[in-house]
Amino acid sequence: MKGSLLYEGKAKKVYTTDQPQQLILSYKNDATAFNGKKKDAFEGKGRLNNLITSKVFEYLHQHDINSHFIQSLNDTEQLVHQTTIVPLEVVVRNVAAGSITRRLGIEERTPFTPPIVELFYKNDELNDPILNDAHAYHLTDVTESELMQIKGMALEVNEQLKALFKDVGLQLVDFKLEFGRVEDGSIVLADEISPDTCRLWDIETGDKMDKDVFRENIGNLIETYENILQRLEAYTCAK
Numbered sequence: 001m002k003g004s005l006l007y008e009g010k011a012k013k014v015y016t017t018d019q020p021q022q023l024i025l026s027y028k029n030d031a032t033a034f035n036g037k038k039k040d041a042f043e044g045k046g047r048l049n050n051l052i053t054s055k056v057f058e059y060l061h062q063h064d065i066n067s068h069f070i071q072s073l074n075d076t077e078q079l080v081h082q083t084t085i086v087p088l089e090v091v092v093r094n095v096a097a098g099s100i101t102r103r104l105g106i107e108e109r110t111p112f113t114p115p116i117v118e119l120f121y122k123n124d125e126l127n128d129p130i131l132n133d134a135h136a137y138h139l140t141d142v143t144e145s146e147l148m149q150i151k152g153m154a155l156e157v158n159e160q161l162k163a164l165f166k167d168v169g170l171q172l173v174d175f176k177l178e179f180g181r182v183e184d185g186s187i188v189l190a191d192e193i194s195p196d197t198c199r200l201w202d203i204e205t206g207d208k209m210d211k212d213v214f215r216e217n218i219g220n221l222i223e224t225y226e227n228i229l230q231r232l233e234a235y236t237c238a239k
Ligand code: TMP
Pocket: 091, 097, 098, 099, 100, 128, 174, 175, 176, 196, 197, 198, 199
């Protein structure tokens, strides 16, 4: 049963439940970019990101990745284990796009082998600055071994998701993960994995099929996200 509103973020609301260590994530239709400077709302976006994230976390669960995800409840809501979020955004990049092209002058579409893992500090006031490991130890309570575990999990998620998306004709360019601590202190994958938090390019056409259609005004967000969901549904039905 849904309890009271605990927290509202840019893309989701978090509610308590009648179970002490379980929460409901409710996906909103709002879209923001550039730390909230660009804003809009798209009817149906919350449903698409909830259903896509649910498919992705179910796939990762089948591939032995520990996460907060329990189950999808309805079109826009999912049940998760309560975690204390580690305030780091862990980005894995297989191909250059987005901020790394601007920050380091690397041409878009340049491949990275091996993939690059970056840490950002989850802090809107500071505009989510990039961090090194020493900064992360100073600013958060992660230990050296936990950070190694987090980066290892991020690279494992990358391998699993590269394979999943390749099977549905998409190149996984980059993505952002968040991790949280459950009651016993162990670290699990948390938050969402959706076209809001990944860059996905169509393998045949090279078309951008993620939130960059909104960031760069180059396409219809709902049609794009619907296409991603349909590909994942066709894949999971075929398995
Ligand atoms: P970036 O190129 O803007 O650093 O983004 C890297 C990846 O992280 C991209 O797939 C989009 C995702 N991302 C988020 O999920 N949330 C954010 O706040 C930002 C900046 C990026």
